[in-house]
Amino acid sequence: xxxxxxxxxxLFNPGLNCAQAVLAPFCEEYGLDLETALKMTTGxxxxxxxxxxxxxxxxxxxxxxxxYGRCTAENLVAKTNCDMKVAQFVEVFKALHGHVVCRDLLxxxxxxxxxKARKQATDRATSPCNTFVCSAVEILEKxxx
Numbered sequence: 001x002x003x004x005x006x007x008x009x010x011l012f013n014p015g016l017n018c019a020q021a022v023l024a025p026f027c028e029e030y031g032l033d034l035e036t037a038l039k040m041t042t043g044x045x046x047x048x049x050x051x052x053x054x055x056x057x058x059x060x061x062x063x064x065x066x067x068y069g070r071c072t073a074e075n076l077v078a079k080t081n082c083d084m085k086v087a088q089f090v091e092v093f094k095a096l097h098g099h100v101v102c103r104d105l106l107x108x109x110x111x112x113x114x115x116k117a118r119k120q121a122t123d124r125a126t127s128p129c130n131t132f133v134c135s136a137v138e139i140l141e142k143x144x145x
Contacts, residue, residue: 004025004026004137004140004141005025005134005137005138005141007024007025008021008022008024008025008133008134008137009021009125009130009133009134011024012124012129012130012133013124013125013130014124015124016038017041017042017044017045017046017055018044018045018054018055018056018058018059018129018132018133018136019041019044019045019055019056019058019059019062020037020038020041020042020044020045020059021056021059021133022055022056022059022060022063022133022136022137022140023037023041023059023062023063024037024038025137026063026066026140026145030063030066030067031066032066041055041058041059041062044058044059046102046110046119047101047102047103047110049110049111050110050111051101051102051103051106051109051110051111051115052101052102052103053100053101053102054093054099054100054101054102054105054132055102056093056129056132056133056135056136057089057090057093057100057136059136060086060089060093060136060139060140061086061089063140063145064082064085064086064089064140064145065082065086067085067145068081068082068085069082070082085143088143089139089140089143092139092142092143093135093136093139096135096139097132097135103115105128105132106119106128106129
């Protein structure tokens with residue numbers, strides 16, 4: 001049987017982004033169909049293509065929201081709980097990797113021509129992003145997702 005981390009890597013390596021790869025292994029468990037999940041996270045890769053918040057972190061926040069999120073504005077207990085769970089994830093991720101911002105994690109800026117070329121030249125299977133995807137999935141699992 002394939003692990004969630006293996007499934008995430010299987011999706012990331014051929015070209016799906018970090019958010020897609022992190023969210024997908026958790027879809028069935030939380031009642032989200034895979035096609036919808038992949039579509040809704042398409043624009044999140046590379047920190048929304050701006051080098052901002054790592055999309056592996058964003059994908060993890062979506063997983064956390066699927067478990068602890070709220071459906072009404074009035075449900076402040078669920079919002080507070082979900083916010084705390086996301087902060088817990090971010091704290092662990094940041095402790096492991098030092099940052100949560102894509103360009104800081106990679107050490108280069110994806111919005112520059114040099115950064116785009118560097119990303120294109122990197123083998124996805126051995127890229128830092130693959131490490132961040134695997135790490136995000138592992139953290140989620142350790143935290144009970």
